[in-house]
Amino acid sequence: MVGLLDPLVVKGVTLKNRIVMPPMQTGRATTEGAVTDRLINFYTRRSTSLGLLIIEHCYISTQGRLSFKQMSIHEDALVEGLKKLARSIHKLHTPAIVQISHAGAVANKRVIGEQPAGPSATRLSRELMRDEIEELPEEFAQATERIARSAWLLTESVLLTVIQQAQGQLRWLSEEQDAFSHYGC
C-alpha cells in the first residue's frame, strides 16, 4: 500500500513524499515585501521534510497588499531575494510553488493608504474602476514573469474575486460580467 512518506511523480516532478505545506503568511518579510534571512531560515528548515512547499502569498501590486510584512513580487528589485530563497530550498531537492495574490476588497486600508477596491463595493471597499480591472491581468503576468526569473518551479495565482467569493462578498453586476467574460469572470 502507498504511504504518506512514499514518493510521488506529478507531471514529471518528483515529490520525495506526500506531505505538502500550504501557503501560510509568516510576517517575516521586510516592510517593502523583500525576503529576509529569517524567512529563508523558516522555509529551509521545513523544506527538509516536505514533498512540496507552497510559499505564502506575495502581493502583485501595492493596491492588493494585505499586511505590513507580507512578501511581495510587485517590482524587479524583489527578484534577487526570491532567487536566494529559491536556491536555499532547491538545494534540499524540494519542489516549491510561490503564491501570488491581489487582496482586492480585503486589502488593508492602513497598509495601502487608500480605500481597498474589489469587484463589488462593500462596507469597507469601493468598486474597481474599469481601467484598474484591465490592468490586473498585466500585473499578474509581470509578477509571474518575475517569479520565473527567480527560478521557481510554479506560481499559484489568487485573484481578488476568489478571496471575495470565499468571504461571500461578491455581487457581480451583469454588465461587468459581460464586459470581462474573456477573463473567465
Ligand SMILES: Cc1cc2nc3c(=O)[nH]c(=O)nc-3n(C[C@H](O)[C@H](O)[C@H](O)COP(=O)(O)O)c2cc1C
Ligand atoms: C497564519 C495563517 C496564514 C495563512 N496564509 C495564507 C496564505 O498566504 N495564502 C493562502 O492561500 N492561505 C493562507 N492561509 C490558509 C491556509 O493555507 C489554510 O489554513 C490551510 O491550507 C489549511 O486549510 P484549512 O484551514 O481549511 O484546514 C493561512 C492560514 C493561516 C493559519
